Amino acid sequence: MMVHIPAVLTPDQVARCREVMEKAAWIDGNVTSGHQAAKAKNNLQLPESAPEARELSNMVLEALGRSPLFMSAVLPKQVFPPLFNRYDPGMTFGNHVDNAVRSGNGARIRTDVSSTLFISSPEDYDGGELIVEDTYGAHSVKLPAGDMIVYPATSLHRVTPITRGSRIASFFWTQSMIRDEAQRALLFDLDMSIIRLAGDHPEHKSVVSLTAVYHNLLRQWAEV
Secondary structure, X not given: OOXXXXXXXXXXXXXXXXXXXXHOOOEXXXXXXXXXXXXXXXXXXXXXXXXXXXXXXXXXXXXXXXXHHHHHHHOEXXXXXXXXXXXXXXXXXXXXXXXXXXXEOOEEEEOOEEEEEEOOOHHHEEEOOEEEEEOOEXXXXXXXXXXXXXXXXXXXXXXXXXXXXXXXXXEEEEEEOOOOHHHHXXXXXXXXXHHHHHHHOOOOHHHHHHHHHHHHHHHHHOOO
């Protein structure tokens, strides 16, 4: 299940990210790569311990907490502290699957859901599409600055080569309360249906009964 989450960061927050990143010292992105990814990865990254990375990571975490759509789609148990990368001309990241477990910055999580939060605007660069493959084929993602895509961390994915400009983004992983991807998708669809029904028919008795079904399924499946 892929979900586009618009306006996670405000324009002012995006501008602050860019201001901080212009002064930051970038390093080889393979500092966080596993054995498989290191063979395919060519990009830059902010050091996890850098003050700039910590400031922006906290900004992203606070923004996630204010996003009902992120909460519904991911049902987060623990979010790995957001990281930041940059692709300049010629840089790319070939096909790979994210590591099953991530450790760092005092966190250790099972990576159920991957997230990419775009900080560069689409018109700022050519290439750099995130390609995510699933049973329905390959999906190309290039979103407005401040928007985010979430998708199963089990997915084969890649970033196409940059041919102009720079692509800057935040990326991170989440351990969900719902380990099973199909169960997580079912709960998301049910939650979205309840919200639409409540908006169209707020007094309909099915709103309460369907909400009860949602929470009883969550109670049955959740790992807390």
